[in-house]
Amino acid sequence: MRGRGSAGDRAAARAGWLYFAVHFLVEVVTFYVLTAYVPEHTAWRLALLFDFFAFVPQGIYGYLRDAGIRVNFGVLGFCLLTAALGMAWAGLGAVPVILVLTIGNGMVHAEGAETTLRASAGKIAPAALFVSGGSFGLITGKLLAWGGAPAWLVLLPDLLMLPPVLLAAKAAPVRGEAELRGYTFRNAAVPAAALVFAAAFVVAVRAYMGYGIPTSWNKTTAQTVALFCFMGLGKALGGVLTDKLGIRGTALISTLGALPFLLLGDRLMLVSLFGVLLFSMTMAVTLALLASALPRLPGVAFGLTTVGLFVGTFAVAFWRPAVFAENCAVVAALTLLSAVILLFICKKEEKK
Numbered sequence: 001m002r003g004r005g006s007a008g009d010r011a012a013a014r015a016g017w018l019y020f021a022v023h024f025l026v027e028v029v030t031f032y033v034l035t036a037y038v039p040e041h042t043a044w045r046l047a048l049l050f051d052f053f054a055f056v057p058q059g060i061y062g063y064l065r066d067a068g069i070r071v072n073f074g075v076l077g078f079c080l081l082t083a084a085l086g087m088a089w090a091g092l093g094a095v096p097v098i099l100v101l102t103i104g105n106g107m108v109h110a111e112g113a114e115t116t117l118r119a120s121a122g123k124i125a126p127a128a129l130f131v132s133g134g135s136f137g138l139i140t141g142k143l144l145a146w147g148g149a150p151a152w153l154v155l156l157p158d159l160l161m162l163p164p165v166l167l168a169a170k171a172a173p174v175r176g177e178a179e180l181r182g183y184t185f186r187n188a189a190v191p192a193a194a195l196v197f198a199a200a201f202v203v204a205v206r207a208y209m210g211y212g213i214p215t216s217w218n219k220t221t222a223q224t225v226a227l228f229c230f231m232g233l234g235k236a237l238g239g240v241l242t243d244k245l246g247i248r249g250t251a252l253i254s255t256l257g258a259l260p261f262l263l264l265g266d267r268l269m270l271v272s273l274f275g276v277l278l279f280s281m282t283m284a285v286t287l288a289l290l291a292s293a294l295p296r297l298p299g300v301a302f303g304l305t306t307v308g309l310f311v312g313t314f315a316v317a318f319w320r321p322a323v324f325a326e327n328c329a330v331v332a333a334l335t336l337l338s339a340v341i342l343l344f345i346c347k348k349e350e351k352k
Contacts, residue, residue, distance in 0.1 A: 015119040016126030018168040019112040020133035022074065025161040026108045027137025028144070029081050030054075032154045033101055035145035037088045046098055048317060053102035054109075055310035061110035062299020074111035074165035080104025082158055089151035106306075108165070113302035115168055117291055122182020124291070127302075128239020128284040135232030139225050146221070185247040186292035187345050195345050199289040200308040202338045206282050207312025211320060212331050213276065214266035223269060230273045234280025242284050246349035248342075254281035255339035262335070263328050282338070289345060 038046045061073055084101035116127040144154060186195055218227055234254075241250045258278035265272025283305075290301035321327040 009123075012116070012120040012123060012126045015116050015168050016129040018164040019116055019130035021164045022108060022112060022161055022168065023130055023133035024137035024140070025157045025164075026077070026081065026105055027134045028141040028157045029085055029154055029161075030101055030105050031138045031141030032144045032149070033084060033088050033097065033141075033151075035142045036149075036151075037097060038094055046094060048314065049095070050098055050102050051310050051313050053099060054105050055306040057103070058106045058110045058113075058306040059300050059303025061107050062114060062301070062303040063297065065110060065114045065299040066297045072111060072165070072169060073107040074115075074168070075162070077104040077107030077109075077111065078158075078161050078165055080107065081161070082155075085151060085154060085158055108161075109306070110299055110303065111165075112168075114299040117183075117298035117302070120182075122184065123243050124183070124185070124284050124288040125236075125239035125243050127287060127291075128242075129236050131283060131287070132232040132235035135228045135235065139228035143221070143225070183288065183291040183295060185242070185288040185347050187347050190345050192293045195293045196290060196304060198341050198345050199286045199293070200304050200311075202282065202341055203286050203305050203308030204312035204315070205334045205338050206279070206286075207309045208315050209279070209331055209334055210312070211316045212327055213262050213272070213279070214324065214327060214331070215272055216266050217269045217272060226269070226273060227276060230277045231280045234277040235283045237277065238281030238284030239288075241281065242288050246347075247285055247288055248346040248349055250281060251285045251342035251346050252339060254278050254285060255335050255342060259332060259335045262331060266324070279335075282342075285342060285346070292347075 034047075034050060064071070065073065080100050081104040084097050084104060087097045087100060112130045113127060116130045120126045141154075186192075190198075215227065218224055238250060238254060241253070258275045258281075261271050261275025262279060263275075265275050286308075287302065287305055290304055291298055294301045294304075321330050
């Protein structure tokens with residue numbers, strides 16, 4: 001039994017690392033195209049278009065995978081991303097390029113989430129590792145665009161995406177339901193529907209706050225790179241701590257523990273980065289909760305997190321505090337509210 005468990009853990013870790021690489025490369029291509037190709041005067045409208053088509057349909061792709069459709073959305077998404085890169089290179093209109101790009105991006109995300117969650121038998125770290133790769137890829141894609149890299153050069157990371165997509169499918173071939181019942185992070189006394197809504201709300205809060213965290217220190221490219229790297233590290237660390245420390249403790253560290261560093265680090269880069277790292281751990285917490293509430297629908301569970309991301313980013317387009325003191329008050333209030341919600345819906349760790 002122990003040997004089989006160890007083999008299962010190794011398979012889950014392989015799937016997590018493979019999809020970390022896939023997610024990194026997906027976002028390199030995606031954010032290179034978005035940064036280099038979208039006209040600046042329409043950037044905010046096209047950004048909302050991107051967010052909608054990249055985030056909202058992921059629950060649909062996830063449901064199809066959960067229902068057993070025999071389509072590898074990772075491979076299909078790779079094809080669409082490659083097509084979008086070619087369309088951008090050929091100088092086609094921004095809207096069709098973004099539509100093809102975002103649909104492909106969402107499909108790869110859905111496949112990665114479903115694969116890593118099914119492979120991990122109740123552990124959230126591999127899925128968190130997969131998600132964390134996006135932060136590193138996002139800033140890398142932007143750096144390539146800012147540096148004036150030609151589209152044909154970005155074809156290399158695009159083509160490198162396919163081998164790990166195919167390898168991940170072999171590394172995590174299990175498609176049954178027994179392994180999904182291992183996700184037991186939720187407070188069973190809370191109705192599943194209420195927990196899903198609460199966890200998705202916390203995701204939306206995290207997305208909204210991502211734009212409101214005070215970071216006046218962020219003035220150089222190197223500082224922006226550090227910011228996104230700490231976000232990625234926090235997402236992966238959240239998965240590790242949730243498995244090792246427990247979900248309640250991780251939830252409190254990533255909300256109440258992060259708050260003073262977020263508020264006091266406006267002009268202090270290292271203090272702020274530590275707060276960002278802690279705050280980013282809530283990603284793993286909410287994904288673990290949704291996977292626990294929807295044990296037969298891991299793809300839908302992940303899709304709900306991306307819908308929450310869209311709701312949070314959409315809200316930013318309409319209201320964002322301009323005054324520093326007001327912004328800090330909003331960040332503090334939303335963090336405290338998230339902490340209370342998570343404390344209520346997370347499973348209480350048993351004393352040993």
